[in-house]
Amino acid sequence: MIYPIVAYGDSVLRKVAVDIEKGSIDVKKLSEDMFETMYNASGVGLAAPQIGLALRMFVVDGRPFNEGEDLDERDKDPSLVDFKKVFINAEILEEDGDEWAFEEGCLSIPNIREDVYRPEFVKIKYVDVDFNEHIEEYEGLAARIIQHEYDHIDGILFTDHLSPVKKRMLKNKLANITKGNIKVDYKMKFPK
Template sequence: MIYPIVAYGDPVLKTPAKDLPADFPAAELQQLVQDMFDTMYHAHGVGLAAPQIGKSLRLFVIDSEPMLDEDEDGNPLVEEPTAAPVKQAFINPRIISETGEEWGFEEGCLSIPGVRETVYRCPIIVLRYEDENRQPHEKTFSGMTARVIQHEYDHLEGVLFTDHVSGLKKQLLKGKLSRISKGDVKAEYRMKFAGQGRR
């Protein structure tokens, strides 16, 4: 099932998500993870968090392969020749540490179509999480994969990438964000707007 993407302005995007309980049905979880991957690919995304489909749960999926292929200008990336792409689900994740000198990269978000801004993030993170079989892991991620994870992790904390930009940039974005929240936006995938249902 392909879900509509929740648009900027819906309170679910600004609400910290709840942990998936240990007794969450396994079959339901597998289906939800598959649906999230299907929804993400349909919208040409590299990550999708459960709040973006209206579910306030600490769960996100990523496939960082497209991000490792090229930079924001479409040039082949050479900075990470050994980085393997990561395609997986992360359940109840917790960032244990973020290290290294912050670096800027232009980010976008399926919930905020047509808006891109430079966000500074640490290049190395240590993440504790469960996989879709509820097995616990603690792993280090770096570069673009770390950035995708940090972006999706923010969604679980009720934080959007636009929250990271300067006050002046926020002022400049205000009108555009307001229009998105009212449904005045074009996207190549179905979206759900607060108080308006889906389009």
């Protein structure tokens, strides 16, 4: 099932999401639906708040960053090989390394991309769809995708990482997204 993506301005995107109790919902079905929704919108990550659910769950598939005819083997990010995962009740234990810039975008904030600085390494604890606990470390683009999606379950958007000047420059574009005055090739849900 493909969900509409919740647009910037909806209050669910600002809520700190709650943990999922084992057996309370079908996390396997929800993760399948989230992947289908994400792929339909050509994304590499999707958090539950982006489909209107204030739950601590997100899915990622960074493999598209390593695909493309013009991409040389040397340009591929090793952190993204087989990087398709579901993170439930995630908790970042550590962020480390030099902060580096990368142009981020967001399915809830379409047609806006800006450089965001994030640490290069992340250590995260989470459970998978079978509620098995994992503690794993990631670097490079994999770490960045995780940090971006993790922000969503804490009610933080990538635009919150921008300077006050950048935020002012984007004010009208963000207002247009909230009003639904944008064109995207996927279904969105706008604040009422």
